[in-house]
Amino acid sequence: DTGVSQDPRHKITKRGQNVTFRCDPISEHNRLYWYRQTLGQGPEFLTYFQNEAQLEKSRLLSDRFSAERPKGSFSTLEIQRTEQGDSAMYLCASSYRLAGGYNEQFFGPGTRLTVL
């Protein structure tokens, strides 16, 4: 399967714990995006990378959240001191950016986080 993969698919944690999610984009895709989706809502943009550079962060991304893409391939999203309000589906997407054009974002299956 050459699609976007995410790990783990489900994570249950206690409030106050740290969690880390991983996203592996489609090979050679230079853009990688993180979104968050809560019940009854559409995905909300969190941040995106072009290669290893983090180019934009949403105001939704509090200082407890940090994302990295160290080698321009896979990415990690860490949430420190989790709160119950962090419970959501965390989606990763990737695309191949061509100058002057838009390229389709391919979404992964998501990581469902439950904070108890």
Added chain:
Amino acid sequence: AQSVSQHNHHVILSEAASLELGCNYSYGGTVNLFWYVQYPGQHLQLLLKYFSGDPLVKGIKGFEAEFIKSKFSFNLRKPSVQWSDTAEYFCAVNLSGGGNKLTFGTGTQLKVEL
């Protein structure tokens, strides 16, 4: 800030009925428009997209959407739905030259009954 509104949260149709899902966005600049679909247990998938040109765009599985600039709308249509169209549908917009991040609507859950 840009936003996307989907008016119907839940739609129930019988097979062969026609479908129209509303989508309005609020932004005065140049936008790209998308419809994504999420079938039960599956990833979000692109159904169709509009960048420029003919405002009537055709996507996969017989879906089409019409961009009406004056109404800031991008409604999704299908003349005859099938049971397999049961899914959640999301309208999304991104600003041309805006880094490609997508702003999604809240989604419409479509159930097609046999």
